[in-house]
């Protein structure tokens with residue numbers, strides 16, 4: 037049996053999600069825009085999921101737009117805010133997911149100023165600096181800062197960021213792809229204008245996500261066509277996947293405390309075992325503090341390149357992911373880790389957990405790491 041410790045990349049579909057989706061791949065095949073029974077059944081299923089998503093984040097149903105995933109939702113929020121809300125400055129961070137980072141950079145130019153908030157050594161946004169930036173009120177500003185970083189798990193204080201944005205009349209977009217269904221989120225009390233989520237990090241399907249758009253922020257069509265998804269995002273909906281997203285999110289919310297307790301136990305056990313067997317290893321980010329409990333980014337002191345380390349783990353049946361990207365065969369440090377104080381004699385591996393992981397898997401992983409590294 038393989039050991040899957042890469043749940044921040046994606047998660048396996050749960051049986052409940054598969055069971056919920058199958059009828060919408062078989063008999064309930066209707067086009068949700070059709071007015072006959074098949075169409076109405078499909079439409080009702082989409083609206084049911086919309087309610088689940090809205091309730092999960094304390095929004096109202098018209099504020100939820102289904103998309104093809106987190107990437108599209110992030111693109112939509114940023115591009116529409118610039119196009120439709122007069123945004124002429126974006127404040128973001130250099131460790132956002134590429135779908136935010138590259139979108140923000142593409143928007144930058146003469147008409148749109150891009151500013152990056154300073155980060156602490158764990159990758160957390162410096163709120164004093166954010167306040168200083170926001171104090172310049174000569175712009176219409178969008179702040180785009182993620183909730184949890186996908187490589188190191190560092191959490192931004194999104195309620196405080198939302199407060200600051202509200203005080204300085206800035207729009208606030210947050211990417212919650214890694215946290216939705218793991219941590220409670222309230223778009224009202226957190227003053228969030230745009231929020232992005234995805235299905236596949238919480239045992240739902242890939243290729244489906246959503247954007248929350250606060251009802252006061254009137255944006256126009258991001259994808260033109262038949263006007264599905266509140267005239268903002270046209271295209272015949274991915275009904276089965278939307279149903280899967282709803283089932284996955286409902287399951288995550290119903291079992292939030294149990295799953296969290298289990299994952300924390302497995303992760304804490306892994307930390308203790310690593311500290312016992314690899315005394316020179318350390319953890320990137322604020323692993324014992326403001327860190328998403330599903331992520332543990334470990335820096336091993338080794339001469340073995342991280343690509344080889346991951347390859348050997350893989351050969352031994354263990355899936356994890358690197359803090360590095362491979363470009364034309366050359367291994368380079370990831371953009372995120374580049375912003376953190378990590379010295380070159382360390383190789384960083386991201387282990388990320390779900391409630392399916394067990395302590396026995398951790399024991400096997402430790403034994404394999406000992407075989408590879410010691």
Ligand SMILES: Cc1ncc(COP(=O)(O)O)c(C=O)c1O
Nearest residue numbers: 105106107133186211213214234
């Ligand atoms: C923080 C974050 N944002 C956005 C995305 C992109 O989401 P999707 O894969 O649904 O397009 C990911 C996925 O890796 C992510 O981790």
